[in-house]
Amino acid sequence: MTADQKIYRFAYWLACFIIAATLLSGYHKILYPADFALAVYRFHLLPEELVNISAIYFQWLEIICGLCLLFVPKLRVAALWIALVLLLVFSGAIGINLVRGTAFSCGCFSNAPDAPPMDWMSVARNAALMALVGLALIGFKRSGETAH
Amino acid sequence: MKTILKQIGIILLISGVVSFLANSVHPRKIPWVQSWSNQVEAKAKQNGIKVIPLSVALQKFQSLEEPATFVDARSVDEFEAGHIPGALSIPFQSLEEEFPMIGSLIDSGQELIVYCQNRECDDSLLLAMELQAMGAENLVLYIDGFEVWQKYGGVVEQ
Known part of the structure; x- marks a missing residue:
């Protein structure tokens, strides 16, 4: 393995770790599913029949992607692509609600009523995470690792 | 791929x-x-009333630049047991007795933040709809109510 490949592999691992830590930090959604369902409802983007199902599914999808990034090298690239799509969807949803003038929190890292309302920093944070996913995917490709 | x-x-x-x-x-x-359209905040949205959570209510309470008036829609007994400092008591159940006060409140043009006990009670929504019908335009509904205000350390006056 060349020095460049080592650097790319390090970048890939580091980016995967940061993205996994971010995804796993949403564990409160699993502890308090009703609060997260309320946060999903408050986006006013889904028909009411899909609010709870989406809230239940996405909280686990995030956690399982985070666990795959940390512990299942075979599924790491797939988890990165899912994380990218999730981040794109969440950013779009936050952007739409910011334009609408919502006063609510995005429910990303806390469901507490005193959590600060969503703002453009939430979108910027997601953009930075998407850049990290891109870095991880490039790092993976150039380090010579394989998805098995 | x-x-x-x-x-x-x-x-x-x-x-x-x-x-x-x-x-x-x-x-x-x-x-x-689950049926979300039955929730108080869904009904508020349908009636064009802006809804705010605790975080924003606290910001408005602490703001010196844009003073807002909190309006407590609960019963007099509940109000006297504890309320948001400076809040006015206008129980929805005895609305007619408060008409003179409501008139001057609306004329003041100040932002009115209406609340009741918790997320499930609808007295604040009904009062907000009445105030809106009487001409109040600068009006929001604080949805989490007094229960959450107290639970999360908001200042309480008795």
């Missing part, structure tokens, strides 16, 4: 199975489908 798509499918499937099982045994499990 085909391998990655297959792996994505595996993750999506595992997440589906885990979420189904987890919600079935979760001590705080939620129904798969």
